[in-house]
Amino acid sequence: MDHPLIIALDFPEKEKALDFLSLFSKESLYVKVGMELFYSEGPRFVEEIKSRGHGVFLDLKLHDIPNTVKSAMERLARLNVDIVNVHAAGGKQMMEAAIEGLDKGTISGNKRPACIAVTQLTSTTEKMLTDDLLISEHMEAVVSHYARNTKASGLDGVVCSALEVPVISRECGGDFLKVTPGIRMVSEDKGDQHRVATPERARELGSTAIVVGRSITQAQDPLAAYYDMNKLWRGQI
Ligand SMILES: O=C(O)c1cc(=O)[nH]c(=O)n1[C@@H]1O[C@H](COP(=O)(O)O)[C@@H](O)[C@H]1O
Numbered sequence: 001m002d003h004p005l006i007i008a009l010d011f012p013e014k015e016k017a018l019d020f021l022s023l024f025s026k027e028s029l030y031v032k033v034g035m036e037l038f039y040s041e042g043p044r045f046v047e048e049i050k051s052r053g054h055g056v057f058l059d060l061k062l063h064d065i066p067n068t069v070k071s072a073m074e075r076l077a078r079l080n081v082d083i084v085n086v087h088a089a090g091g092k093q094m095m096e097a098a099i100e101g102l103d104k105g106t107i108s109g110n111k112r113p114a115c116i117a118v119t120q121l122t123s124t125t126e127k128m129l130t131d132d133l134l135i136s137e138h139m140e141a142v143v144s145h146y147a148r149n150t151k152a153s154g155l156d157g158v159v160c161s162a163l164e165v166p167v168i169s170r171e172c173g174g175d176f177l178k179v180t181p182g183i184r185m186v187s188e189d190k191g192d193q194h195r196v197a198t199p200e201r202a203r204e205l206g207s208t209a210i211v212v213g214r215s216i217t218q219a220q221d222p223l224a225a226y227y228d229m230n231k232l233w234r235g236q237i
Helices: 012-022 035-051 066-077 092-105 126-131 139-152 162-172 199-204 223-234
Strands: 007-008 030-034 055-062 082-085 115-118 157-159 177-180 209-212
Touching: 007 055, 007 157, 007 162, 007 177, 012 035, 035 055, 035 082, 055 066, 055 115, 055 199, 066 092, 082 092, 092 139, 115 126, 115 139, 126 139, 139 162, 162 177, 162 199, 199 223
Parallel strands: 007 030, 007 209, 030 055, 055 082, 082 115, 115 157, 157 177, 177 209
Antiparallel strands: none
16 A cells, blocks of 8 residues: 555535546545445445546444444455455454455455454544543553454554554554544644644654545645645655
């Protein structure tokens, strides 16, 4: 994975997403299709985006009993997307089942989608961990424990905050994928995100890829916002 900046296509419908993509003319992008767009447009939209040559992270954050996750992953593998994800909180058996489903569903000749697990959402704070989830360990310990479980279950990496990348790299190795949302410029409002980092900081900390949504999609000039963020991420400014 060539350290992509993954654009979160968080739009309510296909037309808005395609309008956004048309700003980039023929450039190949790496995009994330999440629940909002997938629930309104379904698998056909994902196939359309793939056929335009874009890399696709299908972010449906599966979290269910192992058998259900396995069957769902078997279906998702047929879409030939590049990345899919689950919640590590579903446990090791569930994560192993996700890989079994992906292996089963991947059409011969295609590459199995990379499978990554959300450790703790970037909108979660230490206080929420204690008060809402009744988890008494600190964030870094929880995230690194979930990352070790993810690796032990045969997945390719995790979704985490850039702030936790160094500990995960130490414990799970440099090749283990660390995909980091919660990216904000210093001047920007954090909104619902809490464990945030700038694109430069994410690079310094060793993120494999960053996920950026509203800072680009809701910008006055989305094209300029994308190029600025991408340059910062790649250390070209
Ligand atoms: O799995 C994800 O992509 C994800 C995990 C996480 O912990 N935090 C997180 O923000 N995301 C996604 O990353 C994107 C971030 O969007 P912005 O906050 O608008 O940049 C959204 O589409 C979220 O669903």
